[in-house]
Amino acid sequence: MRVLEARGLVKVYEGPRKKHVRALDGVDLAAEQGECLALLGAAGAGKTTLLRTIAGLESPTLGEVYLGGHLMNGLPPRIRRVGLVVPSYALYPHKSVRGNIEFPLKAERVPRAMRERKARWAADLLGIPGLLGRRPGRLSADERRRVALARALVREPAVLLLDEPLSGVDPRLRAAARDELRALQRRLGTAMICVTHDQAEATGLGDRVAILDAGRLRQVGTPQDLYDEPVDTFVATLIGTPPMNLVPRGDRLIGFRPEHLLPAEEVPPEGRVTMPLRIDRIEHLSGDRHVYGSVTRIGRETRVIARLPATVTTPLAAGRTHEFAVPGDRVRFFDAAYGNRTAPVRIGG
Numbered sequence: 074m075r076v077l078e079a080r081g082l083v084k085v086y087e088g089p090r091k092k093h094v095r096a097l098d099g100v101d102l103a104a105e106q107g108e109c110l111a112l113l114g115a116a117g118a119g120k121t122t123l124l125r126t127i128a129g130l131e132s133p134t135l136g137e138v139y140l141g142g143h144l145m146n147g148l149p150p151r152i153r154r155v156g157l158v159v160p161s162y163a164l165y166p167h168k169s170v171r172g173n174i175e176f177p178l179k180a181e182r183v184p185r186a187m188r189e190r191k192a193r194w195a196a197d198l199l200g201i202p203g204l205l206g207r208r209p210g211r212l213s214a215d216e217r218r219r220v221a222l223a224r225a226l227v228r229e230p231a232v233l234l235l236d237e238p239l240s241g242v243d244p245r246l247r248a249a250a251r252d253e254l255r256a257l258q259r260r261l262g263t264a265m266i267c268v269t270h271d272q273a274e275a276t277g278l279g280d281r282v283a284i285l286d287a288g289r290l291r292q293v294g295t296p297q298d299l300y301d302e303p304v305d306t307f308v309a310t311l312i313g314t315p316p317m318n319l320v321p322r323g324d325r326l327i328g329f330r331p332e333h334l335l336p337a338e339e340v341p342p343e344g345r346v347t348m349p350l351r352i353d354r355i356e357h358l359s360g361d362r363h364v365y366g367s368v369t370r371i372g373r374e375t376r377v378i379a380r381l382p383a384t385v386t387t388p389l390a391a392g393r394t395h396e397f398a399v400p401g402d403r404v405r406f407f408d409a410a411y412g413n414r415t416a417p418v419r420i421g422g
């Protein structure tokens with residue numbers, strides 16, 4: 074079931090010296106019940122504006138927001154079935170954890186007994202029932218994050234909007250925090266939109282990933298779709314580390330991922346594209362070899378990276394040239410002028 078739909082959202086802000094900023098420039102987006110949609114984009118891409126517009130904290134210049142099939146334009150945030158967590162968590166310092174979690178219910182004049190029951194339920198969900206009497210100032214960053222999530226969940230929203238939910242989490246604990254967030258969401262069955270500027274976090278967290286750039290959605294798809302079938306060089310080089318290699322050839326760019334560029338003897342001859350790679354440097358990373366160098370023959374001489382798994386034991390050394398190859402079905406073609414995906418061209422063996 075579709076719980077959220079944004080249609081043709083445009084948001085124009087008046088910036089300094091009356092210059093207009095198009096923070097959103099025609100965004101169409103939908104989220105299904107139980108789905109986690111990761112919203113990925115660089116600083117200033119419009120991610121926060123999109124969340125705030127869905128939540129009702131900003132009104133769109135053009136376009137509509139539907140929740141549960143109902144038009145939300147003009148309706149205040151408190152009556153929309155959404156929960157929002159901002160990067161700072163924005164907890165009220167003078168209120169206890171219980172006061173913070175109950176706050177959205179109080180604003181709706183929910184009776185005290187019901188408020189207490191719901192706050193307890195949300196605190197149990199986040200594993201923080203022991204903190205209800207504390208003030209935010211006495212909590213760790215992780216505990217504050219849990220309080221903010223409990224407060225966003227207490228009204229049982231149909232859509233949970235999380236702005237950089239893991240940015241305050243110690244990098245070593247992020248994978249566990251991500252799993253926990255997904256488990257929580259599955260249990261509740263809400264839709265979730267998570268903003269991030271980290272591609273690995275977006276593909277790890279999202280059932281689908283929406284890529285926003287300068288207020289426009291470049292592509293929305295499963296992490297696998299974006300990785301295998303990027304619509305343009307922006308997406309191709311954003312998703313995956315190291316990024317996709319792009320070799321200019323006439324009016325095209327020939328794209329292939331570092332993990333698909335292997336010593337030629339490792340690639341079945343049928344349909345492969347071969348190229349000599351002059352090796353500059355080899356890095357060893359958790360069993361893989363990252364080979365840095367330049368390729369020629371298939372296009373203009375270009376620096377590329379090949380990522381070889383530990384199972385590939387071909388002897389290679391800096392300063393040498395070795396024949397490498399990419400399986401034909403792994404090569405992607407882009408228009409050199411605009412970066413859009415194009416039909417394949419023959420580049421020979």
Ligand SMILES: Nc1ncnc2c1ncn2[C@@H]1O[C@H](COP(=O)(O)OP(=O)(O)OP(=O)(O)O)[C@@H](O)[C@H]1O
Pocket residue numbers: 086087088094095096114115116117118119120121122123270
């Ligand atoms: N209240 C505002 N008034 C004027 N311009 C704004 C306002 N809010 C955002 N902008 C501008 O709109 C654009 C999009 O901003 P937004 O905060 O939505 O991006 P973002 O993708 O969330 O970036 P970040 O990752 O830095 O938070 C930026 O150019 C920003 O400067």
